[in-house]
Amino acid sequence: MDIRLKRAYEPPAASDGRRVLVDRVWPRGLAREAARLDDWARDLAPSAGLRRWFGHDPDRFAGFRERYVEELRACRSQLADLRRTARRGTLTLVYSARDADHNQAVVLAEVLRRGLPRAGA
Structure with a gap:
């Protein structure tokens, strides 16, 4: 599977394949036309409570990963x-x-590549 990660503010490229936004809220200041997204997977984004708890603090990332996997x-x-999309192309x-x-895209990519870990593992 060819799963790539890209920041929303980076310009889209033909090599991106299918582009899916994995944030719960739309990226600030980004025009929808400029984003050139194929889909918006809001339901796969971390809950608002988990996002607030994490606060993008790298010291909390291990705990964030664990809690986010449980949400997934x-x-x-x-x-x-x-x-299935990743198996068909980029x-x-x-x-x-x-x-x-x-960030959540890192965790989501791991889950897509390896599958969900067993509960409690």
Whole structure:
């Protein structure tokens, strides 16, 4: 599977394949036309409470990952749809966070590639 991550503010490219926004809220200041998105997977984004708790603090990323994976367990059909998309061609998960290493797209890409870990693992 070819799953890529790209910040929403980076220009779209033909090599992006299918572009899916994985934020719950629209990226500030970004015009919809400029984003050139194929889909917006709001339901796969972390809950508002989890986002507030995390606050993009790298020291909380391990806890964020664990809690977010638990939230994703309720989204199995959407995960399966994205996995099918990635098997057919390039899938680019688009996110707006400044930190490229500590955000929900990183966790979501891991889950799409490896599947959901067993509960409690």
